[in-house]
Amino acid sequence: MFFFFTCGTHTFSNHLKGAENLTVQCQNCGNFSGHVYKRWEWFTFCFVPIIPFSLKPYKEVGCHICNFYQDIKYRPDVQAQMGQSGGGMMMGPPGGGQPQHPQYK
Template sequence: MFFFFTCGTHIFTSRLKGYENVTVQCQNCGNMSGRVYKRWEWFTFCFIPIVPFSFKPWREVGCHICNFYQDIKYRPDVQNHLGQGQGLPMHNYGPPSGHGGQHQFK
């Protein structure tokens, strides 16, 4: 008699609530292709999810172009999107450099 039990893992992936319309820049390839996902890995026995690996799902920023996934805790700019509603974040390029005014041609 030979029994063969299949064990493995299954990862549930879905868009994170509140971030469905949020697209951010991928820090790996630089494209504006980063989406916020909820990923939850479960231990499966005979293809049936039995025990979750972690208590809570991971919140990650995923890129469909380069398949780069990054924990959302490293992306404070993404978390700022929630609750802000519409509007692009303001980019601060620093104070304008002083130009002219010092040269006098006499």
């Protein structure tokens, strides 16, 4: 009997909480198609995630058009927008609840 074990990595990818509605410019293709993702790499054994490679998930700006991912630390503009929306949420926006995104056009 031959047992075949598969080791590998699995990356969990999710929209970052509080930034789901944020649309930012992709610095690779220039489209306003970037979204903020949280990516977390795990070591897998037989496709079961066992050990996380990092304690904290990566925060990245991902573009679905050109498939370009960029660490959010290189995007101070995105961090500023997240800070604004996040802070507003905490304090409770007066009425509406419509997130205001700056227009770059």
